[in-house]
Amino acid sequence: MLQKQLSPSQISMFYKDLFTYEQVKHFRDIAMPAANVTKVVVDVGGGCGYFANAVEKTFPIKARVIDADPISVDAARALGVVADVGDALRPAMRDDDGIICFNLILHHLVGASERHTLNLQVQAITAWRDRDVKVFVNEYIYESWFANISGRIIYLITSSKLLSALGQFVARLVPSLRANTFGVGVRFRGCDEWRSIFERAGFEIVGYAKGEAEYIPPARRLLLISEIRRDSFLLAAK
Numbered sequence: 289m290l291q292k293q294l295s296p297s298q299i300s301m302f303y304k305d306l307f308t309y310e311q312v313k314h315f316r317d318i319a320m321p322a323a324n325v326t327k328v329v330v331d332v333g334g335g336c337g338y339f340a341n342a343v344e345k346t347f348p349i350k351a352r353v354i355d356a357d358p359i360s361v362d363a364a365r366a367l368g369v370v371a372d373v374g375d376a377l378r379p380a381m382r383d384d385d386g387i388i389c390f391n392l393i394l395h396h397l398v399g400a401s402e403r404h405t406l407n408l409q410v411q412a413i414t415a416w417r418d419r420d421v422k423v424f425v426n427e428y429i430y431e432s433w434f435a436n437i438s439g440r441i442i443y444l445i446t447s448s449k450l451l452s453a454l455g456q457f458v459a460r461l462v463p464s465l466r467a468n469t470f471g472v473g474v475r476f477r478g479c480d481e482w483r484s485i486f487e488r489a490g491f492e493i494v495g496y497a498k499g500e501a502e503y504i505p506p507a508r509r510l511l512l513i514s515e516i517r518r519d520s521f522l523l524a525a526k
């Protein structure tokens with residue numbers, strides 16, 4: 289199953305350390321109590337290694353990064369983090385893998401259709417189903433005024449070349465509507481949608497940390513978003 293890929297310039301928008309503090313706080317609260325410190329924290333889609341580096345500095349546990357972007361992997365290595373180029377959909381696994389992290393990556397696993405996208409997001413988690421690991425997910429939660437419609441609208445616009453061209457034009461006038469996923473797609477979801485994906489992947493939720501509600505610019509509210517947060521989940525195979 290092929291994932292739609294962001295271009296190098298779109299990926300370069302992720303080279304900033306924006307969310308590590310909150311991710312590590314959630315990791316401390318829900319994942320560390322269940323961690324076997326002789327095993328390794330694997331940060332899938334771990335980008336430039338900020339989370340893996342912070343985990344190693346904060347807790348007595350080793351971490352490594354798997355990311356599809358070679359520039360991010362080089363940046364992670366420059367921080368002193370063990371990092372490999374790899375694919376979240378076909379990850380290289382090792383015997384010492386302990387907690388598998390998906391920090392803000394699942395919404396980028398986008399395919400040619402809604403169904404394909406759902407399958408990719410499930411596949412990334414199911415890959416670890418029989419490995420005797422726990423899974424930590426930190427994900428954007430887009431709640432809508434009704435029926436999880438915002439994530440669908442954003443996916444519809446960002447995955448369509450035509451609507452993305454229009455979106456890019458509008459975003460020049462209204463900068464809060466900018467998106468680095470125009471023309472490729474991004475699939476944000478409500479909390480109940482992510483929960484059902486984890487279940488479909490064969491996992492149950494054994495820990496949960498709710499993120500703070502973010503400010504939503506007025507223009508974004510036109511997308512029927514009622515709340516944006518970054519929540520974390522700890523998953524165990526059922």
Ligand SMILES: C[S@@+](CC[C@H](N)C(=O)[O-])C[C@H]1O[C@@H](n2cnc3c(N)ncnc32)[C@H](O)[C@@H]1O
Pocket residue numbers: 291299302306307332333334335336354355356357360374375376377391392393396397
């Ligand atoms: C939004 S960034 C998140 C980076 C970091 N985890 C964080 O929380 O700030 C998404 C990351 O996922 C990576 N990525 C996207 N698809 C991937 C795939 N199939 N396999 C591995 N990494 C992937 C991108 O290269 C990028 O580094």
